[in-house]
Amino acid sequence: xxxxxxxxxxxxxxxxxxxVQDISVDLAEGEILxxxxxxxxxxxxxxxxxxxxxxxxxxxxxxxxxxKGKDLPxxxxxxxxxxxGPDFGMIFQSAGASFCPIRTVGAQLYESVIEHxxxxxxxxxxxxxxxxxxxxxxxxxxxxxxxxxxxxGGMQQRVGIASAMLxxxxxxxxxEPTSALDVHVQxxxxxxxxxxxxxxxxxxxxxxxxxGVVGAMADNVLVMQKGRxxxxxxxxxxxxxxxxxYTKTLMAAVPRLERGGAKHG
Amino acid sequence: xxxEPTVRVQKLRRDTLKxxxxxxxTLAILLLLAxxxxxxxxPYDPYAxxxxxxxxxxxxxxxxxTDRYGRDMLSRVIVGAxxxxxxxLLLVAIITVIGTIVGVFAAWVGGWTDTILMRISDLFLAFxxxxxxxxxxxxxxxxxxxxxxxxxxxxxxxxxxxxxxxTLAQKEMPYFRAAKLAGGSSMKIIVKHVLPNIMGPxxxxxxxxxxxMMMELAGLSFLGLGAKPPAAEWGSMISDxxxxxxxxxxxxxxxxxxxxxxxxxxxxLGDTVRDYLxxxxxxxxRA
Amino acid sequence: MGKYVLRRIVQLIPVLIGITxxxxxxxxxxxxxxxxxxxxxxxxxxxxxxxxxxADLGLDKPFLTQYFSWLGGMLTGDxxxxxxxxxxxxxxxVSKLPATLLLTALSILLTIxxxxxxxxxxxxxxxxxxxxxxxxxxxxxxxxxxxxxxxLLMYFLSIKLGWLPVISNGLSLKSAAMPTLTLAIAMSAxxxxxxxxxxxxxxxxxxxxxxxARGVRGRVTLWKSVMKSSMLTIITLLALSIGSLLGGxxxxxxxxxxxxxxxxxxxxxxxxxxxxxxxxxxxxxxxYVLVNLITDLLYHAMDPRIRLGVVQD
Numbered sequence: 086x087x088x089x090x091x092x093x094x095x096x097x098x099x100x101x102x103x104x105v106q107d108i109s110v111d112l113a114e115g116e117i118l119x120x121x122x123x124x125x126x127x128x129x130x131x132x133x134x135x136x137x138x139x140x141x142x143x144x145x146x147x148x149x150x151x152x153k154g155k156d157l158p159x160x161x162x163x164x165x166x167x168x169x170g171p172d173f174g175m176i177f178q179s180a181g182a183s184f185c186p187i188r189t190v191g192a193q194l195y196e197s198v199i200e201h202x203x204x205x206x207x208x209x210x211x212x213x214x215x216x217x218x219x220x221x222x223x224x225x226x227x228x229x230x231x232x233x234x235x236x237x238g239g240m241q242q243r244v245g246i247a248s249a250m251l252x253x254x255x256x257x258x259x260x261e262p263t264s265a266l267d268v269h270v271q272x273x274x275x276x277x278x279x280x281x282x283x284x285x286x287x288x289x290x291x292x293x294x295x296x297g298v299v300g301a302m303a304d305n306v307l308v309m310q311k312g313r314x315x316x317x318x319x320x321x322x323x324x325x326x327x328x329x330x331y332t333k334t335l336m337a338a339v340p341r342l343e344r345g346g347a348k349h350g
Numbered sequence: 351x352x353x354e355p356t357v358r359v360q361k362l363r364r365d366t367l368k369x370x371x372x373x374x375x376t377l378a379i380l381l382l383l384a385x386x387x388x389x390x391x392x393p394y395d396p397y398a399x400x401x402x403x404x405x406x407x408x409x410x411x412x413x414x415x416t417d418r419y420g421r422d423m424l425s426r427v428i429v430g431a432x433x434x435x436x437x438x439l440l441l442v443a444i445i446t447v448i449g450t451i452v453g454v455f456a457a458w459v460g461g462w463t464d465t466i467l468m469r470i471s472d473l474f475l476a477f478x479x480x481x482x483x484x485x486x487x488x489x490x491x492x493x494x495x496x497x498x499x500x501x502x503x504x505x506x507x508x509x510x511x512x513x514x515x516x517t518l519a520q521k522e523m524p525y526f527r528a529a530k531l532a533g534g535s536s537m538k539i540i541v542k543h544v545l546p547n548i549m550g551p552x553x554x555x556x557x558x559x560x561x562x563m564m565m566e567l568a569g570l571s572f573l574g575l576g577a578k579p580p581a582a583e584w585g586s587m588i589s590d591x592x593x594x595x596x597x598x599x600x601x602x603x604x605x606x607x608x609x610x611x612x613x614x615x616x617x618x619l620g621d622t623v624r625d626y627l628x629x630x631x632x633x634x635x636r637a
Numbered sequence: 638m639g640k641y642v643l644r645r646i647v648q649l650i651p652v653l654i655g656i657t658x659x660x661x662x663x664x665x666x667x668x669x670x671x672x673x674x675x676x677x678x679x680x681x682x683x684x685x686x687x688x689x690x691x692a693d694l695g696l697d698k699p700f701l702t703q704y705f706s707w708l709g710g711m712l713t714g715d716x717x718x719x720x721x722x723x724x725x726x727x728x729x730x731v732s733k734l735p736a737t738l739l740l741t742a743l744s745i746l747l748t749i750x751x752x753x754x755x756x757x758x759x760x761x762x763x764x765x766x767x768x769x770x771x772x773x774x775x776x777x778x779x780x781x782x783x784x785x786x787x788x789l790l791m792y793f794l795s796i797k798l799g800w801l802p803v804i805s806n807g808l809s810l811k812s813a814a815m816p817t818l819t820l821a822i823a824m825s826a827x828x829x830x831x832x833x834x835x836x837x838x839x840x841x842x843x844x845x846x847x848x849x850a851r852g853v854r855g856r857v858t859l860w861k862s863v864m865k866s867s868m869l870t871i872i873t874l875l876a877l878s879i880g881s882l883l884g885g886x887x888x889x890x891x892x893x894x895x896x897x898x899x900x901x902x903x904x905x906x907x908x909x910x911x912x913x914x915x916x917x918x919x920x921x922x923x924x925y926v927l928v929n930l931i932t933d934l935l936y937h938a939m940d941p942r943i944r945l946g947v948v949q950d
Contacts, residue, residue, distance in 0.1 A: 094355040101362045138850055141764075148355040158358065170852030183847025185862035187869075187940060196861065197851035248851070363764070473655040477918070478925040479884025485918045488906030489663055565782040569888055572784045573903055585782075592788060592892075596796050603792075606785040614780040 449509020
């Protein structure tokens with residue numbers, strides 16, 4: 086497996102204060118990488134940096150993030166925007182909040198698709214319906230015509246996964262995708278992300294404080310504390326033989342989910 | 351790993367909040383000092399008439415020119431500061447105190463008293479802007495005192511609303527229950543615990559209101575419903591000299607400029623104090 | 638929605654009663670009922686005549702009875718007669734109202750044209766030069782009393798440049814220009830800041846970040862989502878600032894001799910013509926309350942969360 090995305094000694098600062106320091110980590114094609122840590126450990130900042138979503142106060146002040154021969158922090162805003170969607174799909178903690186509350190989900194998804202390719206409304210609806218049905222929605226057209234608030238939390242999250250996959254990205258970046266959900270919905274969302282990898286071979290970076298979710302999904306795991314890497318390696322190795330007290334504490338905090346059957350061999 | 355990691359320099363935004371607070375605070379204090387010591391600051395006697403130098407354009411001797419009686423405009427504007435600024439501050443103090451008392455009382459007692467007091471304050475808020483103040487001033491007759499009463503009558507409810515919601519929030523705090531359990535008298539709890547905690551937002555609102563009140567008071571004087579000539583007050587000075595706008599525009603511009611500068615200083619100070627006390631307004635990272 | 642409209646209208650009744658009661662009481666407390674006003678200054682009038690006149694107008698009745706008969710008159714268009722001109726107050730008032738409404742409408746229109754583009758621009762260019770410049774201008778506008786703006790415009794536009802007449806000569810666009818501009822400058826300075834703050838708050842919402850993560854251009858998100866969401870608040874704020882506009886017309890109308898109800902009221906105040914002042918206060922408050930009601934209903938009609946009954950107001 087070749088390296089798809091590579092963080093090389095990355096430091097990220099907000100208003101001159103480093104939030105992430107000296108992180109080196111990489112993602113292969115089809116790999117699922119889990120990033121775990123307490124809140125404020127800088128784990129979400131890593132994926133925001135790749136997608137150019139750090140905001141005006143944040144910046145990659147040192148190091149490089151390589152993707153297909155490009156150093157992402159050096160790209161112009163318009164160039165990085167072209168990668169958001171077709172190359173990187175984002176799944177949010179609350180997919181519902183990632184849509185404007187007074188416009189329908191379909192209108193907003195269509196708007197993001199036509200930013201990246203020429204497609205008619207009908208073609209868009211076909212494609213969106215296909216993914217939505219794959220993820221288990223019986224009436225996808227109705228979902229597209231809904232306002233975000235008309236969907237339940239679990240439904241919103243699954244629509245979020247489908248919309249991140251609409252443009253067939255090579256990497257799915259999931260920022261705490263299960264943290265706002267009930268346990269049984271969490272399991273469903275984990276299974277659907279696994280399904281996406283199985284169906285489309287997409288690589289996934291999942292950022293979470295829930296080490297159980299990482300145990301159920303990830304091939305490799307990066308443990309972060311206060312902006313630095315504490316442990317990095319194969320999931321089984323780290324979860325079965327944690328080297329630091331910090332990792333042990335994180336493991337004690339969350340009950341492990343059962344490992345999903347969809348894990349590739 | 352291949353080469354050395356790239357280093358990028360982040361441009362930082364300096365936080366000017368403290369500097370602004372000092373500058374605008376100093377300007378406001380200077381303005382207040384100027385109005386206290388206005389008599390000493392006047393280059394000429396503001397009431398001395400000399401028809402031989404009437405309606406002189408601004409010059410080195412008379413920076414703002416002279417009016418139709420030959421009185422030095424600069425001196426009149428400086429003397430006007432006392433009336434304009436102190437009556438505004440008095441007005442703001444009155445509405446702050448009345449509003450706070452009503453609001454704290456309503457929140458404290460609750461029940462019907464609260465409902466009635468809040469309905470009454472809503473009623474005052476239902477009148478658009480200056481309309482009610484105009485009518486009150488009209489009924490009471492002109493004069494600076496009546497203008498202050500008229501504006502106070504329509505302006506206290508805003509403070510009552512803020513004081514009430516702040517007090518209600520304090521009533522939910524753990525320290526408050528502790529103080530009650532410890533058996534402190536109502537008055538003691540209000541003075542020792544509630545007031546210090548609610549003063550921040552109330553003071554910010556009063557400071558932000560100084561500019562508006564100064565303009566509204568000047569507006570009433572301009573209409574002849576506030577201070578009256580020959581008393582030097584900026585609003586009535588503008589009204590008094592507007593007939594000469596064509597021949598001696600400086601007579602109108604000088605007091606206008608004085609209002610503008612004072613209102614601006616108080617507004618700048620109010621905004622800065624609000625930013626200072628409200629951490630949300632401070633520039634922060636979206637981390 | 639229908640229920641909501643009904644409830645809002647019912648809620649208005651106590652407010653309207655309060656407004657009228659307060660206006661009525663204020664004039665009575667001022668100790669100036671119609672008779673003292675009519676005979677007061679003449680002296681030597683027989684007390685019997687005064688008493689007869691009082692009884693004739695129902696002024697010997699209890700306060701509340703007087704209030705209700707006055708309120709009844711108010712509602713049927715009988716607002717008494719002017720002490721000064723002796724003319725019917727309602728007719729006078731209605732004849733002057735269109736001029737004020739025209740001036741108000743023009744000022745609101747100009748305010749919208751000035752404030753919304755500049756407010757949005759300042760929000761988008763947040764903390765950059767354009768933003769600072771726009772904020773500076775709004776700050777200056779906010780620190781200028783409207784009557785002084787009127788003087789400045791008169792001096793520069795009429796006296797120096799001769800573009801516009803100093804005072805109005807009837808209802809024409811040319812005479813409306815300066816009062817409109819004066820009112821719009823003062824209103825824009827306030828309103829622009831509110832538009833900027835509203836859009837800025839909306840730009841910080843999660844969905845803007847979401848759209849950015851989906852690769853949507855900032856401009857598209859601004860026009861399609863942010864503006865649509867902000868419009869609800871922007872319209873409400875506009876309606877609220879109509880209050881200060883209605884108050885402001887009084888001074889501006891009398892400066893520019895614009896023959897509307899504001900000038901009528903200021904003249905009435907100088908002459909202590911109470912029935913006219915009373916009519917002015919009551920009607921301005923009613924107009925303001927109605928504008929707020931309409932805005933509120935509009936707001937409800939526009940927001941799908943409320944329209945579809947998901948969110949209870």
